[in-house]
Amino acid sequence: MLQYINLKIDGVNIRAAKGTTVLDAAFEYGICIPNLCHVPNLSNIGACRICIVEQIVNGRSKVTTSCTLLVQEGMIIKSNTDKIRNLRRNIAELLVAQAPNSKAIQDIAVRCGVKKVRYPFRNEKCVLCGRCVRACTELFRAKAIGFVGRGKNRHIDSPFGVLSEFCKRCGACIDLCPMTITPCSGPMKPGKERLCGECESQLYLSDKTPDHCVWCELGKGFQCGRY
Amino acid sequence: MSLNTMASIIEGRRSQPHQLIEVLQDVQEQQGYISEDSMRVISKDLGVPPMEVFRVASFYKAFSLKPRGKNVITVCMGTACHVRGAKLIINQAVGQLKVQPGEVTEDGLFTIDQVNCLGACALGPVVTENGKCHNHMNSSKLRKLIKSLKNTGTEETAND
Structure with missing residues (x-):
């Protein structure tokens, strides 16, 4: 039998099944928490840190990723305070500086309120969200790709750098990758990377209308409702 | 084998x-x-x-995916050793063995390695050879060390 747990997210009383994450519980009740590395039905690793929330424990607040936080009885979660918005904006800024050539990441940057990128654009091809790795290992049970190395040398690779014989060529890794969709105005030329910000005007809706999920208005190709 | x-x-x-x-x-x-x-x-x-x-x-750094020499010469590049001239030591080692750090010499005897601290800062510059520590390193000591390692290496191969 399913056990249910009562908690509060942004002041909303929420009843969620035991074992679900705060992020999933929030989605069920229409509370939109920006996220990147989360894929429904796959394990969560908290790689992108976009989905951070504030958890109030004994009057003190603790910042954690909501995708790796399981629901507990009487939990108080705040997902849209000033503190969280500032932190989230900074994380989104770092992400867009790392990989500006992606619609998904540009969308997240706009959604999190990035106005200016203070960091040099690195124009990397990967943000190490681990979506492809988890899809490959958990969904398709292939283990054909994975993380290699560590620290700043960490990257995604197939074993020994050649295509693994376990690869089923399902293409799930490409399908789930946030880097496969280029910004609306086409791929950015090297040295001309910028913050896109063309959809910024849609943000005012989220400030004016409380229940309006801007996230789904932005980024038609890559949004929280896609998977 | x-x-x-x-x-x-x-x-x-x-x-x-x-x-x-x-x-x-x-x-x-x-x-x-x-x-x-x-x-x-x-x-x-x-x-x-x-x-x-x-x-x-x-x-893990303990595992090497590239072939390594028989003798691994590890030069400490930590702050204390750096101040006392670890850069010169590594340049000396590179010049004497004619390999870049992380590579193997042609005869397969030596590899030069860099680490960030060996935890013996008072004894700097520190160089370890196969886990054995040599303190207060300078170029003449390094030359002697490499020479002795080369000799033992050739003796062993002669005995085989």
Whole structure:
């Protein structure tokens, strides 16, 4: 039998099944928490840190990723305070500086309120969200790709750098990758990377209308409702 | 050589995925590095996907994926050693052995390695040779050390 747990997210009383994450519980009740590395039905690793929330424990607040936080009885979660918005904006800024050539990441940057990128654009091809790795290992049970190395040398690779014989060529890794969709105005030329910000005007809706999920208005190709 | 030693290392640990790191450590100790072939053998015999073996082997600094020389000369590049001229020591070593750090000399005897601190800052500049510590290093001491290592290396090969 399913056990249910009562908690509060942004002041909303929420009843969620035991074992679900705060992020999933929030989605069920229409509370939109920006996220990147989360894929429904796959394990969560908290790689992108976009989905951070504030958890109030004994009057003190603790910042954690909501995708790796399981629901507990009487939990108080705040997902849209000033503190969280500032932190989230900074994380989104770092992400867009790392990989500006992606619609998904540009969308997240706009959604999190990035106005200016203070960091040099690195124009990397990967943000190490681990979506492809988890899809490959958990969904398709292939283990054909994975993380290699560590620290700043960490990257995604197939074993020994050649295509693994376990690869089923399902293409799930490409399908789930946030880097496969280029910004609306086409791929950015090297040295001309910028913050896109063309959809910024849609943000005012989220400030004016409380229940309006801007996230789904932005980024038609890559949004929280896609998977 | 590798197949026999591989078999002896893996013996008694077949189909035990949790033994992965121990097996990799033994391979590293016996062969000096972990080759692609030995990783494939390990993955087959332990029942671990090749990706997992490669991920673990590439993650830990204790495992080397490139061949290493018989003698590993480790130069400390920590703050204290740097102040006392570790840069000069590494330049000397590079000049004398004619290899870049992380590579093997042509005769397969030496590898130069850099580490960030060996924890013996009062004795700097510190150089270790196969785990043996040499303190207050300078170029003449380094030359002597390399010479003695070369001699022991040739003696051993002569005895074989």
